Amino acid sequence: MKDVTLLGDGWGLRHEDAVLPARVPGCVHTDLLAAGLIPDPFIGTAEHEVAWVGDRAWTYVARLAAETAHERTDLVFDGLDTAAEITLDGEVLGRTRNMHRSHRFDVTGRGGELQVRFAPAREEAEAVRKTVGDRPNVYPAPAQYIRKMACSFGWDWGPTVVTAGIWRPARLEHWSTARITQVRPLVTVDGARGRVEAHLTVERTATGAGRPLTARASVAGVDTEVTFEGTEAILTLDVPEPRLWWPRGYGEQPLYEVELTLYDEGGALDVWRRRVGFRTVELDRTADEHGTGFTLVVNGSRLFARGVNWIPDDVLPSRITPERYRHRLTQAADANIDLVRIWGGGIYEDDAFYDVCDELGLMVWQDFLFACSAYPEEQPLRGEVEAEARENVVRLMPHPSLVLWNGNNENLWGFRDWGWESELAGDSWGGGYYLDLLPRVVAELDPTRPYTAGSPWSGTWDHHPNDPAHGTHHSWEVWNRRDYAEYRDSVPRFVAEFGWQAPPALATLRRALPGEALAPHSPGVLHHQKAEDGNGKLDRGAERHFVLPEATEAGFDRWHYLTQLVQARAVAAGIEHWRSHWPLCAGTVVWQLNDCWPVSSWSAIDGDGRLKPLHHELRRLYADRLLTLQPAPDGVVLGLVNQSAAPWRAEVAVRRMTADGSVTAEAPLTVDVPPNGAVRTPLPDRLTIGGDREFLVADVDGLRALHFPVPDREFPYPRPEFDVGVEPVTGEVSTVDVVVTAHTLVRDLLLQPDRLAPDAVADTGLITLLAGERARIRVHGWPEPDAGQARSAFFCVEPA
Structure with a gap:
């Protein structure tokens, strides 16, 4: 049987005249941090102080003992970041230039000093650029000339921390006769029958060549076997009436373990195990009178995708543990998210990521790793791209959560709309990858899933790549130049990116900027804002609705609250509008769920894992049932969305009220919303607002x-008056209920729990209370509760 020796211990990192202890998996930055030789790049402006690390060559060293009990010993690296030369006792085993694939070297019967020398990534990229020529790029770094996590070189939400190292596990595999090199499980459902068609590939030693081998496979109590003499075999397992895997909210997520064992006459040689799920997935891109659709269909059910974009959760990705994946993805599920798009400037995540998505019912949209750049299609890149794609398609295809392969992020759009076409003058730019190579790889290896060439993409060059009427659309003009109310001006078929920025939690900023007097434009705050004119856009977005405080230390708390509030309101404006137009619009994918460091960004969860108000708002916006009031050309429209399997008879109470709390008109409305349906209905004339002192309130079933x-700055809000009390929760340590009682209209009241204690978490975000109403907010992780402190941690909209 194959034996595996993990190579996690005993490594050293050569630094000047010393050899530092090194961890594998890890990277140079984590080893230097552990040795106290560099500051934390996330703190203050230390990003600049560690820039030199990415511009140096680094060597990892270890001792390998020779092994002779098996015919073959392979040295296997699951991930080398990125341009590496591997030597054993001075002899070169091989050279690598791709972070996104594994590498294997024959070291049979050999031992001695193992060295893995990493060249600077920029140096490697620049050498390739000299070979293939310049290509356009949204960012100045040469990220498209090396198969490395593009955001290592910086992004408009991330620092420039150019990593190097053995970032995924390393091991020795000892085996004889034959080993399993690949299993491709094609999992399909036909009526009441599920099928797993396992395509097996093996490698043989010289003595194992031509020897009969037997492969046995089992799933859900079904077994099969096949005997073969070559290097390939197919094993088919038909499972009667399997339980279907569903996205969260539509059903359960049953998973079945497939086990495939390779034998010769002497016994078992190797084994492969994965969990699979039985489900069908299609992408409906049918043309209609409105344009071209883009609707995910799982098990025959058409879905509105409630999505978020995912970036690497740490700029040093070797630090992301399975526990961290589970925590972050559970936070996503808690916000009623059902789709996570893995963005193309990051990485193919660890299997632990997809395992959690399988279990939680989070659909995964997987980008191939191309983003915001023109990518050369010449060697040495083309061969690396194909090898990377083939390996990762096969690695990830067992996961039922994976529902879509996507060729790239914004490169088709860039070619047509950002001046690339003329600048390239006929040079390759990646189109051959997205429109030829990648769809062929997916069709050959994983025909059970749909592929789309890019995001955004209209499906054909006959339409603009970012045409909202065709396929996927990225909506960035609103954040960049307009008011968030303008999200309501169109109904794209599928919004794959849109978002609004906000700063992280106060405790996150204080940790990242120790000793700094925080102000909207203080040096550290600006350093942790990577978007072009990011704070200017934050200010302009808020000023359309509020009177901003002075940009000083004294005004910071108010600015912080208002910019977080506007982020939540902006995303709400888009999702409420687009969901209410289901099935014309079939999904929204918010940019973005998470951060890779403490930064002002579009995220719902900040770089320290704290929830912004947006996260709580997503929980409301993505709930099965959504109630919304929206301005329309002919007045205000009541929108009701029912993404559940049961019909919804909504008895809605709508009131027209004045700022002082008087009810000037009211009307009960009964609206029937079908399962998986949405209804938009105008309000009766008596609810028409008669001036800028009135507003509308609609209530139904707790929504x-x-x-x-008018904008908040023009509405005559009363001075907010409310009482705050604190009640301990019996049997729960450091847990209290904060009880708020309103005496006036209190709009968008927010408790910022990290102002109570750095680790405190509240179960509620923004709430609006009418006079006489009460809210109960549960806070965990507050060891010394105090009503006065709680009162000081509240913010709300105030009169201009």
Whole structure:
């Protein structure tokens, strides 16, 4: 049987005249941090102080003992970042230039000093650029000339921390006769029958050549076997009436373990195990009178995708543990998210990521790793791209959560709309990858899933790549130049990116900027804002609705609250509008769920893992049932969305009220919303707002929607008055209920729990209370509760 020796211990990292202890998996930055030789790049402006690390060559060293009990010993690296030369006792085993694939070297009967020398990534990229010529890029770094996590070189939400190292596990594999090199499980459902068609490939030693081998496979109590003499075999397992895997909210997520064992006459040689799920997935891109659709269909059910974009959760990705994946993805599921798009400037995540998605019912949209650049299609890149794609398609295809392969992020759009076409003058730019190579690889290896050439992409060059009427659309003009109310001006078929920025939690900023007097434009705050004119856009977005405080230390707390509030409101404006137009619009994918360091960004969860108000708002926006009031050309429209399997008879109470709390008109409305349906209905004339002192409130089944006819700075809010009390929760340590009682209209009241204690978490985000209403907010992780402190941690909209 194959034996495996993990190579996690005993490594050293050569630094000047010393050899530092090194961890594998890890990277140079984590080893230097552990040795106290560099500052944390996330703190203050230390990013600049560690820039030299990415511009040096680094060598990892270890001792390998020779092994002779098996015919063959392979040295296997699951991930080398990135341009590496591997030697054993001075002899070169091989050279690598791709972070996104594994590498294997024959070291049979050999031992001695193992060295893995990493050249600077920029040096490797520049050498390739000299060979293939310049290509356009949104960012100045040469990221498209090396198969490395593009955001290592910096992004508009990430630092420039150019990593190097053995970033995924290393091991020795000892084997005889034959080993399993690949299993491709094609999992399909036909009526009441599920099928696993396992395509097996093996490698043989010289003595194992031509010897009969037997492969046995089992799943769900079904067994089969096949005997073969070559290097390939197919094993088919038909499972009667398997339980179907469903996205969260639509059903359960049953998983079945497939086990495939390779034998010769002497016994077992190797074994492969994975969990699979039985389900069908299609992408409906049918043309209709509105354009071209883009609707995910799982097990025959058409879905509105409630999505978020995912970036690497740490700029040093070797630090991301399975526990961290589970925590972050559970936070996503808690916000009623059902789709996570893995963005093309990052990495193919660890299997632990997809395992959690399988279990939680989070659909995964997987980008191939191309983003915001023109990519050369010449060697040495083309061969690396194909090898990388083939390996990762096969690695990830067992996961039922994976529902879509996507060729790239924004490169088709860039070619047509950002001046690339003329600048390239006929040079390759990646189109051959997205429109030829990658779809062929997916069709050959994983025909059970749909492929789309890019995001955004209209499906054909006959339409603009980012045409909202065709396929996927990225909506960035609103954040960059307009008011968030303008999300309501169109109904794209599928919004694959849109978002609004906000700063991280106060405790996150204080940790990242120790000793700094925080102000909207203080040096550290600006350093942790990577978007072009990011704070200017934050200010302009807020000023359309509020009177901003002075940009000083004294005004920071108010600015912080208002910019977080506007982020939540902006995303709400888009999702409420687009969901209410289901099935014309079939999904929204918010940019973005997470951060890779403490930064002002579009995230719902900040770089320290704290929830922004947006996260709580997503929980409301992505719930099965959504109530909304939206301005329309002919007045205000009541929108109701029912993404559940049961019909919804909604008895809605709508009130027209004044700022002082008086009800000037009211109307009960009964609206029938079908399962998986949405209804938009106009309000009766008596609810028409008569001036800028009135607003609308709609309530049904615990849901509330509000409509104010003018920006907040023009509405005559009363001075907010509310009481705050603290009640311990019996049997729960450091847990209290904060009880708020309103005496006036209190709009968008927010408790910022990290102001109570750095690790405190609240179960509620923004709430609006009418006079006489009460809210109960549960806070965990607050060891010394105090009502006065709680009162000081609240913010709300105030009169201009």
